Amino acid sequence: MSTLYALEHVTVRYGARTVLSIDHLEIPAGEFLAVVGPSGAGKSTLLRLLCFLERPTTGTVRYDGRTWPDGAPLDVRREVTLVFQRPLLLDGTVEQNVAYGLRLRGEPADERVAATLELLGLSHLARARARTLSGGELQRVALGRALVLRPRVLLLDEPTANLDPHNVALIEEAIVALHREYGTTVVIVTHNLHQARRLAPRTAVLLDGHLVEDGPTDVLLEGRGTDPRTRAFVSGEMVY
Numbered sequence: 159m160s161t162l163y164a165l166e167h168v169t170v171r172y173g174a175r176t177v178l179s180i181d182h183l184e185i186p187a188g189e190f191l192a193v194v195g196p197s198g199a200g201k202s203t204l205l206r207l208l209c210f211l212e213r214p215t216t217g218t219v220r221y222d223g224r225t226w227p228d229g230a231p232l233d234v235r236r237e238v239t240l241v242f243q244r245p246l247l248l249d250g251t252v253e254q255n256v257a258y259g260l261r262l263r264g265e266p267a268d269e270r271v272a273a274t275l276e277l278l279g280l281s282h283l284a285r286a287r288a289r290t291l292s293g294g295e296l297q298r299v300a301l302g303r304a305l306v307l308r309p310r311v312l313l314l315d316e317p318t319a320n321l322d323p324h325n326v327a328l329i330e331e332a333i334v335a336l337h338r339e340y341g342t343t344v345v346i347v348t349h350n351l352h353q354a355r356r357l358a359p360r361t362a363v364l365l366d367g368h369l370v371e372d373g374p375t376d377v378l379l380e381g382r383g384t385d386p387r388t389r390a391f392v393s394g395e396m397v398y
């Protein structure tokens with residue numbers, strides 16, 4: 159697999175505080191990577207770097223062999239879609255929400271929107287107002303807005319936090335379907351170690367802004383990681 163992202167000596171600082179510090183991280187094209195770590199570890203910050211919403215304070219984020227010190231151009235930013243932890247939807251119908259990105263890009267929407275709603279079990283809600291939906295339905299609409307674009311990279315920030323098993327299963331199946339069908343590169347931030355195991359062959363562990371370890375998910379999550387902090391984190395012994 160070719161390298162899609164290469165992070166070298168990356169730091170992100172807010173004032174005097176360094177919230178992220180990654181010496182080296184490569185993400186191959188087509189990979190499904192999980193990022194785990196305690197609250198405040200820098201996981202969302204990493205996702206913002208990967209979708210060019212934020213620039214590193216020092217170091218480089220190379221994408222497809224290129225880097226843009228003044229910000230990535232629109233066509234590159236459009237290859238990468240981030241689904242936020244707390245999604246903001248338009249005050250319209252489910253269908254309008256899912257169609258929005260395609261319309262913005264001037265691409266035909268109807269068939270793709272219908273297929274996406276179907277994939278996410280939302281067809282019967284196509285004309286419902288977004289503001290009338292349950293939390294699980296809202297999360298599925300937010301994911302639908304991303305999936306319909308068939309992005310090259312899908313970044314997910316806790317896409318199933320606080321959802322019931324039915325919604326979790328629908329969301330996971332839709333993500334896996336996109337990944338399989340289009341070879342989409344997926345990076346999922348999750349607090350749910352079982353979810354990382356179900357979905358991602360490789361996991362990166364972030365603690366206190368540092369990439370402590372990355373490797374095969376089953377090895378790390380079975381407590382066989384090489385770093386003692388990884389073992390403490392996955393066994394729930396870590397106090398934070």
Ligand SMILES: Nc1ncnc2c1ncn2[C@@H]1O[C@H](COP(=O)(O)OP(=O)(O)OP(=O)(O)O)[C@@H](O)[C@H]1O
Pocket residue numbers: 172177195196197198199200201202203204
């Ligand atoms: N714009 C900002 N200005 C100042 N500090 C920030 C800013 N954004 C994030 N931080 C701080 O950076 C640290 C890392 O935040 P981040 O959201 O990346 O963590 P996280 O691992 O995603 O946490 P969680 O699991 O709770 O979402 C936190 O301590 C946060 O308070």
